[in-house]
Amino acid sequence: MTDAEVRPADVVIIGAGVVGTAIARTLAGYSLDCVLADAAADVGTGTSKANTAILHTGFDAKPGSLEARLLRRGSELLRSYAAAAGIPVERTGALLVAWTPEQSAALPAIADNARRNGYHAVRPVAAAELYAREPSLGPGAVAALEIPDESIICPWTTPLAFATEAVSAGVRLLLGTSVTGVAPSGDGWHQLATTRGPLRCRWVVNAAGLGADVIDRMFGGGGGFTVRPRRGELIVFDKLARPLLSSILLPVPTARTKGVLVAPTVYGNVLLGPTAENVSDRGDLGTTAAGLRSLLDAGQRIVPRLVEEEITSSYAGLRAATEHPDYQIYADAGRRYACAGGIRSTGLSASLGIAEHVVSLLESAGLALRPRVTGLSGVFGLSGPLGVSGHSGVFGTPPVMAYIGEAGVRPYQDAGRIAADPAYGQIVCHCERVTLGEIRDAMASPLPPADLGGLRRRTRAMNGRCQGFYCAAAVSRLFASSGRADLPRAAVAVPT
Amino acid sequence: MNHTRPSGPVQVEVLVVGAGPAGLSAAAELRRLGAGPVLVADREPEPGGIPRHSWHTGYGLRDRHRLLTGPAYARALADAALAAGAEIRPGTTVTALAPAGSGIGHEVRGPLPPSIGGGGPQTPDRGGHTATMTSARGIETVHAAAVLLVTGCRERPRPARLVPGDRPTGVMTTAELQQRVYLGGERLAGRAVVVGAEHVSFSAAMTLAHSGARVVALVTEHERQQSYAAFRLGAALRWRIPVWAGCAIRRVVGRGQLAGVEVADVRTGSARFIPCQTVVFTGDWIPDHELARTAGLDMDPGTRGPAVDTMLQTSAAGVFAAGNLVHAAETADIAAVSGRHAARQIAAALDARARGRGPEPTRLPVRAEPPLRWISPNAIAARAGPPAPPLGRFVLRSWEFRRLARLQVIQDGRVLFRSRPVRLIPARPVHLGASWLSRADLAGGPVHVQLRG
Numbered sequence A: 001m002t003d004a005e006v007r008p009a010d011v012v013i014i015g016a017g018v019v020g021t022a023i024a025r026t027l028a029g030y031s032l033d034c035v036l037a038d039a040a041a042d043v044g045t046g047t048s049k050a051n052t053a054i055l056h057t058g059f060d061a062k063p064g065s066l067e068a069r070l071l072r073r074g075s076e077l078l079r080s081y082a083a084a085a086g087i088p089v090e091r092t093g094a095l096l097v098a099w100t101p102e103q104s105a106a107l108p109a110i111a112d113n114a115r116r117n118g119y120h121a122v123r124p125v126a127a128a129e130l131y132a133r134e135p136s137l138g139p140g141a142v143a144a145l146e147i148p149d150e151s152i153i154c155p156w157t158t159p160l161a162f163a164t165e166a167v168s169a170g171v172r173l174l175l176g177t178s179v180t181g182v183a184p185s186g187d188g189w190h191q192l193a194t195t196r197g198p199l200r201c202r203w204v205v206n207a208a209g210l211g212a213d214v215i216d217r218m219f220g221g222g223g224g225f226t227v228r229p230r231r232g233e234l235i236v237f238d239k240l241a242r243p244l245l246s247s248i249l250l251p252v253p254t255a256r257t258k259g260v261l262v263a264p265t266v267y268g269n270v271l272l273g274p275t276a277e278n279v280s281d282r283g284d285l286g287t288t289a290a291g292l293r294s295l296l297d298a299g300q301r302i303v304p305r306l307v308e309e310e311i312t313s314s315y316a317g318l319r320a321a322t323e324h325p326d327y328q329i330y331a332d333a334g335r336r337y338a339c340a341g342g343i344r345s346t347g348l349s350a351s352l353g354i355a356e357h358v359v360s361l362l363e364s365a366g367l368a369l370r371p372r373v374t375g376l377s378g379v380f381g382l383s384g385p386l387g388v389s390g391h392s393g394v395f396g397t398p399p400v401m402a403y404i405g406e407a408g409v410r411p412y413q414d415a416g417r418i419a420a421d422p423a424y425g426q427i428v429c430h431c432e433r434v435t436l437g438e439i440r441d442a443m444a445s446p447l448p449p450a451d452l453g454g455l456r457r458r459t460r461a462m463n464g465r466c467q468g469f470y471c472a473a474a475v476s477r478l479f480a481s482s483g484r485a486d487l488p489r490a491a492v493a494v495p496t
Numbered sequence B: 001m002n003h004t005r006p007s008g009p010v011q012v013e014v015l016v017v018g019a020g021p022a023g024l025s026a027a028a029e030l031r032r033l034g035a036g037p038v039l040v041a042d043r044e045p046e047p048g049g050i051p052r053h054s055w056h057t058g059y060g061l062r063d064r065h066r067l068l069t070g071p072a073y074a075r076a077l078a079d080a081a082l083a084a085g086a087e088i089r090p091g092t093t094v095t096a097l098a099p100a101g102s103g104i105g106h107e108v109r110g111p112l113p114p115s116i117g118g119g120g121p122q123t124p125d126r127g128g129h130t131a132t133m134t135s136a137r138g139i140e141t142v143h144a145a146a147v148l149l150v151t152g153c154r155e156r157p158r159p160a161r162l163v164p165g166d167r168p169t170g171v172m173t174t175a176e177l178q179q180r181v182y183l184g185g186e187r188l189a190g191r192a193v194v195v196g197a198e199h200v201s202f203s204a205a206m207t208l209a210h211s212g213a214r215v216v217a218l219v220t221e222h223e224r225q226q227s228y229a230a231f232r233l234g235a236a237l238r239w240r241i242p243v244w245a246g247c248a249i250r251r252v253v254g255r256g257q258l259a260g261v262e263v264a265d266v267r268t269g270s271a272r273f274i275p276c277q278t279v280v281f282t283g284d285w286i287p288d289h290e291l292a293r294t295a296g297l298d299m300d301p302g303t304r305g306p307a308v309d310t311m312l313q314t315s316a317a318g319v320f321a322a323g324n325l326v327h328a329a330e331t332a333d334i335a336a337v338s339g340r341h342a343a344r345q346i347a348a349a350l351d352a353r354a355r356g357r358g359p360e361p362t363r364l365p366v367r368a369e370p371p372l373r374w375i376s377p378n379a380i381a382a383r384a385g386p387p388a389p390p391l392g393r394f395v396l397r398s399w400e401f402r403r404l405a406r407l408q409v410i411q412d413g414r415v416l417f418r419s420r421p422v423r424l425i426p427a428r429p430v431h432l433g434a435s436w437l438s439r440a441d442l443a444g445g446p447v448h449v450q451l452r453g
């Protein structure tokens, strides 16, 4: 590590998923020296990159739970943040569909649950209206509930935007840095052991996702939880399937799972999933024949024509479930430590709410928070209710991210932009219509990709129906010629 | 490069979308037949289509009557089209296609340069079609009296085949492999497995060998390989590549880098792990039909390309389709021949229109019944003395192997034709002559092609 990297910090945040990056950008609003460390070569490569990409309202959360509160708050914050930062969001709304009389009988309770969570826009929809709105829906639906504010979001741009904002506000991002232990601290400092050398800091925030229990035990295990990964497999269908639905189609949840949904994506595809299966291996992101089969069976019932379309991709994500039904968030003043663990299946939507909550816990635990004043944009402190500061509790100015959604104007469609810079007219990835200009911009961004996967998440290149048949070789060459082909750097470079 | 702004809609007689063997051959033929301006747009930086990166010999037999390597063949076709007076625009993607006067440029969003978006109604509706193109020159609108779609086909990648497991690097299709090796100069070390044992699979095996990899096996679910004997023998003798028939890839293993694949015997289910650094998914073609579908053309459920009649006209009058878009996949020379066929039909249609001759012919569907998988063309242009398909024959595919299969053509319970015994091999073409066309009732029901007995 360089001197700047090993300089003692006020706070080290472990984990640069959507939760860790949200916490980092929130802390960046204060006069603090923060480090954001992640074992991976890029931000957002854990559960944050492989989920269902829904910006939940929290209508179905357990009333009174921490999850319900932070989800409601977080989704409000993220909606306005996304609009400012250019994170693709589409307010498609959701239809929760009942297929049997029993399921239909459960709908009023679900609507009531939503109201108890402070969400009042839920509305019953009769079968005739349901089919008028979703003509491709399979036969046999009895009734539905409409949740008009359920939205779809880009899970890749979100942590990238948070991290970009944090880094531009001075947070030091240490990638390829796995935290392996903590030395006993008596002098007011923590000494973290990492795969790239020791790190000294006053406070530690644990946002390690699937590894949060391991980190928690290093700090006394006050959370008393164990991560029990629950795998969710998903299938991405071709863009030509997108006209088959207009809303997110949710099933009536069971006690065990929220069930398999069909949802549009902000990239113009259709998502089918997820499954729910407990696994023991925290790295097992493999899909299974049985899982994919069960999804196709479900898809066949929900939108029969969907399964006739081509499949673009399939993947799996691991929910950081624990033995507890709620998020595991607390602060330990004595250990100068806060934990944001057990963020199972709603962390993308709740991220900014979680961050706000964690920061207020840190403050109560004794972390001094002095608002940083940055130029004209102004940064607002925690004093007073967040959100009244005119920008929904968003500190500073969100960065403007490259827009990779389908709902807005893409560079290849933007005549003015191409006229100003012909590189935006040179399409390199044909299925996703990603231009040379966008790839070049990603390589030159404040947080450039470390590998082709990172480039995919920043531009969509190679994510389309051909999966690289046409463009992978060309995109790989472009990546290499930006001089970054040799990244990630070797993970072990321990300073003496 | 010329970065000047385009000035108003581009007017051409024929717009050809795709500069592969089919598109380039069609363009040259159109010009030879005296068509007006012919514009060939291709989204790749160079014309030529797939052969650009298929570095081995085996191209050009039926259209150029000699064997060339892919790149030499691609160059020869491009040169011929240019010499005939066609304009080729590489680096140009056609993003939308619609009948003229239907709100052209609906794909264009954001501010338009005044020369395109501004000023009054666009080209008045006088038939023809309007396409939108993106290139470094900007967003352009093209108005064409006729359009030929020749956008080719691609191999289904691993996710589309629903092969479960991890998502490591080192998993690709033949086209990606060949572009990496022949256009990018990449070397691939270590062991490789090829999925498929048809013509293109051996092409992949050759490329792997050239790149420095050792091909451990060609794995096919079918009971035997499906390439041509000469090609197969050459590959087998030169590189001693075993073909594992009746086997399927059950799982891809490797976190980050590919570690290997799990191969199972499809009958017994017994599986074993084959360590490898590269796995190439070959064949299993799907037409690149996005433009055809978004343009609203009727699609054929068998070929999954646009439905075309024996003139290679689609369901939209004036829009034609040829090459591997309508038969995925045939060899390049067959694609080229079908491009030429379409060119002749387009020239005839434009000529008829110029003479103010009557309405477009109706279409009589031709359907392949299982175990036949698809037939192309899949309709008959229903006019007196119906035009024959390219090379005077229909091309079919089968789902299954059959040794002595007899095809028969039936319409409204009436047998129009019975073939001699033919051999069916899933990845290989079966041909059906068109002599029976004259016996078809052009006002009758759909024509069915089936196996006898």
Ligand SMILES: Cc1cc2nc3c(=O)[nH]c(=O)nc-3n(C[C@H](O)[C@H](O)[C@H](O)COP(=O)(O)OP(=O)(O)OC[C@H]3O[C@@H](n4cnc5c(N)ncnc54)[C@H](O)[C@@H]3O)c2cc1C
Pocket: A014, A015, A016, A017, A018, A019, A020, A037, A038, A039, A040, A043, A044, A045, A046, A047, A048, A049, A050, A051, A052, A053, A054, A055, A056, A177, A178, A179, A180, A207, A208, A209, A210, A211, A212, A215, A230, A231, A232, A233, A274, A316, A317, A318, A319, A320, A343, A344, A345, A346, A347, A348, A349, A350
């Ligand atoms: C199938 C599925 C569907 C989902 N659908 C949705 C949805 O539609 N909407 C929604 O809001 N949420 C959804 N979620 C949940 C959401 O994805 C997660 O809650 C969220 O991504 C959790 O973010 P995180 O930052 O806590 O974890 P992660 O993204 O996993 O980040 C944790 C990071 O910590 C790092 N790390 C771990 N240990 C260490 C260590 N020792 N040292 C250094 N770094 C370490 C990891 O490398 C990782 O980058 C879904 C989840 C799944 C699995």
Ligand SMILES: Cc1cc2nc3c(=O)[nH]c(=O)nc-3n(C[C@H](O)[C@H](O)[C@H](O)COP(=O)(O)OP(=O)(O)OC[C@H]3O[C@@H](n4cnc5c(N)ncnc54)[C@H](O)[C@@H]3O)c2cc1C
Pocket: B017, B018, B019, B020, B021, B022, B023, B041, B042, B043, B044, B047, B048, B049, B050, B051, B054, B056, B057, B058, B059, B060, B092, B093, B094, B095, B150, B151, B152, B153, B174, B175, B178, B200, B203, B204, B288, B291, B322, B323, B324, B325, B329, B330, B331, B332, B333, B335, B336
């Ligand atoms: C690995 C491999 C090996 C092969 N080996 C042989 C062989 O030895 N001998 C042989 O005869 N055949 C061989 N073939 C088959 C041969 O390459 C094809 O039959 C032939 O290329 C088909 O021609 P086509 O014009 O229909 O399509 P393509 O060659 O695929 O051309 C289609 C063109 O359309 C362009 N395009 C698509 N959409 C758009 C759009 N929207 N806007 C602008 N342009 C667009 C594409 O860029 C492409 O250039 C091989 C194929 C492969 C994949």
